[in-house]
Amino acid sequence: GAGVSQSPSNKVTEKGKDVELRCDPISGHTALYWYRQSLGQGLEFLIYFQGNSAPDKSGLPSDRFSAERTGGSVSTLTIQRTQQEDSAVYLCASSSGFRDRGAQVGELFFGEGSRLTVL
Amino acid sequence: QQQVKQSPQSLIVQKGGISIINCAYENTAFDYFPWYQQFPGKGPALLIAIRPDVSEKKEGRFTISFNKSAKQFSLHIMDSQPGDSATYFCAAERTGGFKTIFGAGTRLFVKA
Numbered sequence: 001g002a003g004v005s006q007s008p009s010n011k012v013t014e015k016g017k018d019v020e021l022r023c024d025p026i027s028g029h030t031a032l033y034w035y036r037q038s039l040g041q042g043l044e045f046l047i048y049f050q051g052n053s054a055p056d057k058s059g060l061p062s063d064r065f066s067a068e069r070t071g072g073s074v075s076t077l078t079i080q081r082t083q084q085e086d087s088a089v090y091l092c093a094s095s096s097g098f099r100d101r102g103a104q105v106g107e108l109f110f111g112e113g114s115r116l117t118v119l
Numbered sequence: 120q121q122q123v124k125q126s127p128q129s130l131i132v133q134k135g136g137i138s139i140i141n142c143a144y145e146n147t148a149f150d151y152f153p154w155y156q157q158f159p160g161k162g163p164a165l166l167i168a169i170r171p172d173v174s175e176k177k178e179g180r181f182t183i184s185f186n187k188s189a190k191q192f193s194l195h196i197m198d199s200q201p202g203d204s205a206t207y208f209c210a211a212e213r214t215g216g217f218k219t220i221f222g223a224g225t226r227l228f229v230k231a
Contacts, residue, residue: 004162033218042224043163043208050216091162095219106151106212108219110162 002026006092006111013082014119021077021114025094033108034067034077035091043091049075082118089113121146123211125222132229138196140225142209145190149211154183154194155221157206166207167194199229 005024013019025032034046045059049069060066064082069075079086093108125142132138142152153168169176169183169192176183182195196203209222 031216040226043221045218045221048218050218053216056218093162106219107153107165107168108155108163110164112160112162 004092004094004109004111006090006114008114009112010115010117012117012119015084016081018078018080019082019116021079021090021092021116023075023077023092023094023111025073025075025092026109027073029094029096029109030072031095032069032075033093033095034075035093036061036088037091037113038088046077046090079116082116084118087116087118089115121220123209123220123222125209125225127225128223129226130228132199132227134199134201134229134231136199136229138194138199138203138227138229140194140207140209140227141191142193142211142222143189143191144211144220146211146213147190148213149220150214151212152183152185152192153210153212153219154181155208155210157208157224159205163206163208196227199227201229201231203227204229 007022030051032049036044047067048056064080067077091110091113093110095108123142123144154166155163156166157163167178167181169185171187174185180197185192207225210219212219
């Protein structure tokens with residue numbers, strides 16, 4: 001598809017289990033973000049990948065959270081030993097990473113998110 | 120210094136009225152200021168954006184006003200419609216591969 005694809009769209013898990021969330025960015029986009037959004041809340045930044053640079057992990061809330069981006073394309077967000085407070089929608093976004101005068105080349109394209117419910 | 124402060128947190132406007140959402144930033148290195156619109160169950164999508172070399176940008180009923188000296192920018196929605204009910208996020212970026220910084224969001228409800 002032409003857009004950012006996230007899977008699964010919904011995930012229900014038991015407390016203490018590990019989960020993996022997948023993001024397929026738009027082809028050719030060098031920048032990739034993960035955000036967390038609790039019900040009715042804002043976008044909580046988690047991690048940012050830009051090309052071959054070291055990822056900005058400053059938003060990861062604990063060492064239970066990790067993410068990788070293989071081959072500069074697909075990204076996986078892993079949450080280990082899930083807790084009830086991890087329940088949220090996890091959004092992925094990608095961008096071409098560059099902006100040109102007059103062009104919205106740096107626009108972030110978001111997926112529809114993965115809704116995680118931890119029981 | 121990396122923060123973008125957005126207000127109000129929520130806003131209720133009558134149909135046909137003007138919705139105004141404000142944002143302020145500290146880092147003068149920011150050089151691109153987009154606004155994103157998010158409907159329930161969807162990811163945010165770019166609505167309109169401005170560069171600091173202009174003071175205003177208008178696209179249809181949506182206008183960004185930018186005050187470089189005050190380090191503030193705002194979104195105005197003219198003739199607000201119920202279909203505009205959504206969450207709006209302001210953001211700030213700087214050239215060079217730095218991550219986009221988002222405001223906390225404003226939930227807009229337009230009463231019919």
